[in-house]
Amino acid sequence: MRLIRRYGDPVTPDSTAPSLPAPTTARRLLPVVLPALVVGVVSALVLLGVSLLAEQLQDVLWETLPDALGVGRYSSLWMIVMLTATGLAVGLVVHTVHGHGGPDPATTGLVDAPMTPGVVPGLLLVTMLALAGGVSLGPENPITAANIALAFWLGRRAAPGAPAELWVALAAAGTIGALFGTPVAAALILSETLAARPGPGALWDKLFAPLAAGAAGALTMTLIDHPSFDLSLPDFAHPGWGDLLASLVIASAGALLGLVAVYAFPVAHRAFRALRHPVLALTAGGLVLGLLGALGGHLTLFKGLEEVKELAADPDGWSAGGFAVMAVVKTAALVIAATCGFRGGRIFPAVFVGVALGFCAHALVDAVPPALAVSCAVLGVLLAITRQGWLSLFTAAVLVSDMAVLPLLCVATLPAWLLVTGRPQMQLHEDGTPLR
Template identity: 70%
Template sequence: MRGYGGRVAHDGPPAAPPPVPPSGPAVPSSASSPAPSARALLPLVVPSLAVGVASALVLLGVSAVADRLEHVLWQSLPDALGIGRYSALWMIVTLTATGLAVGIAVRLVPGHAGPDPATTGLIDAPLPARVVPGLLLVTGLALAGGVSLGPENPITAANVALVYWLGRRAAPRAPVALWPALAAAGTIGALFGTPVAAALILSESLAAGQGQGPSQGKGQGKGQGQGQGVGSGPGPRGSLWDKLFGPLIAAGAGGLTTVLVSHPTFDLGLPPYPGTGWGDLAAALVIAPVAAALGMAVVYAFPHVHAFFRSLPLLRHPVPALTAGGLVLGLLGTLGGQLTLFKGLAEVKTLAADPEGWSAGSFALMTVVKLAALTTAAACGFRGGRIFPAVFAGAALGLCAHALVPAVQPSLGVVCAVLGVLLAITRHGWLSLFTAAVLAADTTILPLLCVAALPAWLLVTGRPHMRLHDDGTPAR
C-alpha cells in the first residue's frame, strides 16, 4: 500500500481498468474503417441519455446535500451559539474543522478518496469504483465548509468510475473508451447546463491525442493538462459529430437535467456591453495577458506549496495536512472577507451586481486571496476543481481594472480577466473562451475575446500546468 499523496492505495490486488485501445470517445474503429452509419450510431442513444441524466443527478445530489450542510455550518450553528456567521473566529474554526473532518475521512475511507488531487485533472482514467463513496463524501464536506474549490474534478472522477464499472458489466462487448467519455461529457454538460462545454473539451482531447489511447494508471499524474486521459485517440473516421455523437447526447441530457431541476445561470447581470471601440481593444489586449500572467504566478507557486505540505513530518499524512490547510484557508478568509470563501459562483454574482461597491484595492485583495486560497486548497489535499474559483478571481481582477480606469467597461474587464486566469490555470482554450463569453451574455464581445486570447495564450502555452507528476514535478 502506498501512503497518502501517491496513487490510490489498494487493500488487495490493483483494481485498475484494463488497457484501453486507441479508440475515439464513442465508436470503435480502425483508422481504415469507413465513417459510421446512422445504424451504427443509433445504439448509442439510450445509454448516452441514461449516463447523462445519471451524471447530472449525482452532481445535483452532492450539491444539495452540501448546501444543506453549509446552511447548518454557516447559519444555524453560529446563530445558535450567538457567534457572527462570518466572523473571523467562526471562519477560522469552521475551515479548520472542515480540514480535520476531510483529513479523517481521507485517512479512513476505502482508497483514501482517490489519488493526490494535485496529480489529477478534470478528466482522468477511471478510478476503482470502491473509491467513489469516500470521494463524494470529502467533496461534499469541502463544498459545505467553505473551501475554495468547485465540484467539477471529483464529481467527474466519481461519475467516470461509476459509469465505467457499471457499463463494463452491463455491456462487456462495448468499447472500453465509450463509458468514460459518456460520463465525462454528461458531467461537464450538467456542470455548465449546456453540452457546448463538453463538446469543446472533448474536441480538444481528440485534437491533442491523435494516435494515443486514453491514459491509464501512471498517466493520471502525467497527462498534459486537464482533460487528457479519456477519449483521446484517432476515433472513427467521419466528421467530428460522428466521433462525439454519444458524448454530445450525454452532455445534452446532463445539461437539460440540470436546467430543468435547478435552473442554473452563468449570467452575472453585468452592465450591458455598449459595443466595441478602439479603447476596448487596447484594454482587452492588456487585461487578458495580465490576468494570464497572474494565473501563471499561481501555477509556478503550486509545486512549492504542495512540497511544503509534504515536507514537514507532521504534514505528510492527510489529517494534519488538511487540518493545517483548513487553518490557512480560515486565515485567508478573515483577510479577504466572506466572499472569498466557497467555490465562488454565487459570490461572483454578488461582486458583479455592484461593480462600484468596492475600491480597486478591495478588488485586488480579493483576487490575491482567492488565488492563494485556491492554491492552498488544491495543494494540501482537498478534493475539488479549479474552474469556479478561477472565475471569481478573474472577475475580481476585471472589476479592479474598471475601478482603476473607469473607461474600462465592467463587462469587458471581467470577461477578459476571467479568460486570462482560466487559460493559465486550466489550459483549456475553448472552455476558457466559452466560460468568459457566457458571463457577459452578449455575443458582440466574442470577436474581442478571440483577439485578447491570443497574447494570453502565448504567455501560457508550453509552460508548466497546475498539475503535478507523482514525484511532485510540474506536468507540461
C-alpha cells in the same frame, strides 16, 4: 491479432474472420444514444445530489450553528474555526475510508482514467464536506471522477463489448454539461482531446454520443435546478480602439496572475507533503484557508459561483484595492486548497479570481466597460489555470451573455495564450513535478 477499438472508430475484423459489410456511420452511432442519455441523466443527478447535501450542511455550519452560539456568521474567528475544523474532518475521512478519497488531487485533472468504484463513496463524502465548509474549490473534478468510475464499472458489465473510452467520454460529457447547464461546454472540452485522437471518422462522429450525454445532463440540471452564469452586467456597446487595448492588457494580466498560482502550486504541494499525514496536512491547510478568509472577507470562501454574483450586483461597492485583495486572496486560497489535499476543481474559483480582477480594472479605469473587463480577466486566468482554450473562451463569454464582446475576447486570447503555452500546468506528476 485483434485491434483495440476506440470509441468512434469502426470495427476492424480479424483477417481470419469472414468478411462482412462495414456498418454505416449512422448504424454505428444510433446504438449509443440510449446509453448516452442514461449516463448524462445519472451524472447530473449525482452532481445535483452532492450539491444539495452540501448546501444543506453549509446552512447548518454557517447559519444555524453560529447563530445558536451567538457568534457572527462570517466573523474572522468563525471562519478560522470552521475552515480548520473542515480540514480536520476531511483529513480524518481521507485517512480512514476505503481508497482514501482517491489519488492526490494535485495530480488529477478534469477527465482522468476511471478509478475503482469502491473509492467513490469516500470521494463524494470529502467533496461534500469541503463544499459545505467553505473551501475554495468547485465540485467539477471529483464529481466527474466519480461519475466516470460509476459509468465505466456499470457500462463494462452491461455492454462488455463496448469500447472502454465510450463510458469515460459519456460520463465526462454528462457531468460537464450539467455543471455548465449546456452541452456546448462538454463538446468544446472534449473536442480538444478527440480531435487529436488517431483513427478514421469525422470529429462530429466522435462527439455524437458525448454531445447526447452532455445534452441529457444539461437538460436534467436545467429542469431541476435552473442554473445561470449570467452576471447581468450592463450591455457592452460597439467596441472601440480603447476597448481593444484594454482587452489585450486585462487578459494578459489575468494570465500572469494565473501563472503565479501555477508556479506556486508545486512549492505549496511540497510544503504540505512534508507533513507526511493527511490529517496534519488538511488541518494545516484549513487553518491557512481560514486566515485567508479573514483577510479577504467571506466572499473569498466557497467555490465562488454565488459569490461572483454578489460582486456583480454591486460593482461599485468595493474600491480597486478591495477587488485586488480579493483576487489575490482567492488565488492563494485556490493554491492552498488544491495542494493540501482537499478534493475539488479549480474552474469556479478561477472564475472568481478573474471577476474580481476585472472589476479591479474597471475601478481603476472607469472608461473600461465592466462586461469587457470581467470577461477578459476571466479568460486570462482560466487559460493559465486550465490550459483549455475553448473552455476559457466559452466561460468568459457566458458570464456576460453579450455577443459584442466576443470578437475582442478572440483577439485577447492571442497574447494571453502566448504567455501560458509551454509553461508548467496546474497539475503534478506523482513525483511532484508539474506537467507541461
